[in-house]
Amino acid sequence: MPEHRRLVRRRVLPPAGLVAAIGATLPGASWQRCRTHYTVNLMSVCPKASWPWVRTLLHSVFDQADAESVAAQYDRTLDALSHKLPKVAEHLDAARADLLAFTAFPKQIWRQIWSNNPQEGLNKEIRRRTDVVGIFPDRQAIIRLVGAVLAEQHDEWIEGRRYLGLDVLTRCRTTTQPTNPEEDTTPAALTA
Numbered sequence: 001m002p003e004h005r006r007l008v009r010r011r012v013l014p015p016a017g018l019v020a021a022i023g024a025t026l027p028g029a030s031w032q033r034c035r036t037h038y039t040v041n042l043m044s045v046c047p048k049a050s051w052p053w054v055r056t057l058l059h060s061v062f063d064q065a066d067a068e069s070v071a072a073q074y075d076r077t078l079d080a081l082s083h084k085l086p087k088v089a090e091h092l093d094a095a096r097a098d099l100l101a102f103t104a105f106p107k108q109i110w111r112q113i114w115s116n117n118p119q120e121g122l123n124k125e126i127r128r129r130t131d132v133v134g135i136f137p138d139r140q141a142i143i144r145l146v147g148a149v150l151a152e153q154h155d156e157w158i159e160g161r162r163y164l165g166l167d168v169l170t171r172c173r174t175t176t177q178p179t180n181p182e183e184d185t186t187p188a189a190l191t192a
Contacts, residue, residue: 019031030097030101030104031097031098031101032098032099032101032102032113032114033095033098033099033101034115034116035058035062035099035114035115038095038098038099039055039058041091042054042058042091042092042095043055045087045088046085046087047085050084050085050088054081054085054088057077057080057081058077058092060073060077061074061077061099062114065107066107067103067104071100071103074096074099077092078092078093101113122149122153125149126146126149129145129146130142130145130146133145
């Protein structure tokens with residue numbers, strides 16, 4: 001594979017090792033792609049003239065009221081794209097499980113699941129703090145700084161308003177439990 005295609009692939013797809021590690025560490029967890037980042041990735045295989053149409057089709061999937069409607073709209077979107085833009089349809093079809101993972105959870109938390117704003121904010125703060133230092137003397141120095149930022153954020157999350165309330169998380173746990181008591185009762189986890 002040419003180097004530029006390998007770089008594009010690495011940037012577009014989640015790291016295979018990370019997805020595998022999440023699956024091994026958190027059984028039953030699903031991988032939810034960020035809508036915004038996926039839209040940017042999808043536009044890379046779409047002719048620029050078609051961007052508004054494709055973006056509107058994709059956003060119509062997320063505007064549905066329930067999981068069945070989301071799946072049906074996703075299928076209609078694939079059908080509409082398969083005739084005019086087969087590469088875009090193929091790209092979208094390959095991302096189905098990653099984009100629609102949120103539908104396994106209650107509707108009231110869909111917005112929190114499909115967004116990765118908390119992670120983006122944390123990454124921005126880490127970037128801001130590391131930019132101030134510039135060059136680190138050794139690996140341990142950057143680990144200490146980033147560790148301190150993460151510890152601060154952890155403390156804020158413990159004391160502040162929860163991104164997902166405990167009542168909603170409890171409901172998620174009960175709705176994702178298998179009905180057969182002999183089966184594994186590990187709840188599905190939220191991942192980004």
